[in-house]
Amino acid sequence: MRAYGGYRNQWWARAERQNFEDSSKVVAFKNTLVNATRVTGYTTSGSNKRMYQVRNYNGSYHAGGVLKQLVYVNFANNVVIVRLGCYWRHPQYGSEAFLYAVGKAL
Numbered sequence: 001m002r003a004y005g006g007y008r009n010q011w012w013a014r015a016e017r018q019n020f021e022d023s024s025k026v027v028a029f030k031n032t033l034v035n036a037t038r039v040t041g042y043t044t045s046g047s048n049k050r051m052y053q054v055r056n057y058n059g060s061y062h063a064g065g066v067l068k069q070l071v072y073v074n075f076a077n078n079v080v081i082v083r084l085g086c087y088w089r090h091p092q093y094g095s096e097a098f099l100y101a102v103g104k105a106l
Helices: 023-029 095-105
Strands: 011-022 038-045 050-064 071-076 079-083
Touching: 023 050, 050 079, 050 095, 071 095, 079 095
Parallel strands: none
Antiparallel strands: 011 050, 038 050, 050 071, 071 079
16 A cells, blocks of 8 residues: 555555654654655744654555545454444544544554
């Protein structure tokens, strides 16, 4: 999935992002991960502070339908969650973020 930028055949992979201020720390962290992407650098707005980021694909995926249906799969935790419904209203989470949080916690 990483080779396709996190997307293939209607399935999306979720990457967890880790941010670092020191480039040597982010490279050392990346070397401990199996599914990490390349290190990217960016400058924060306002403070002009240089930061570095690495993404780690943790093995969880989701597919979405046109009416906001979601199928979530996490192979590491043996979890499958299916959400059938059109409306989602939560003040803190979007439906994808909620399913990923629940699937990771199980």
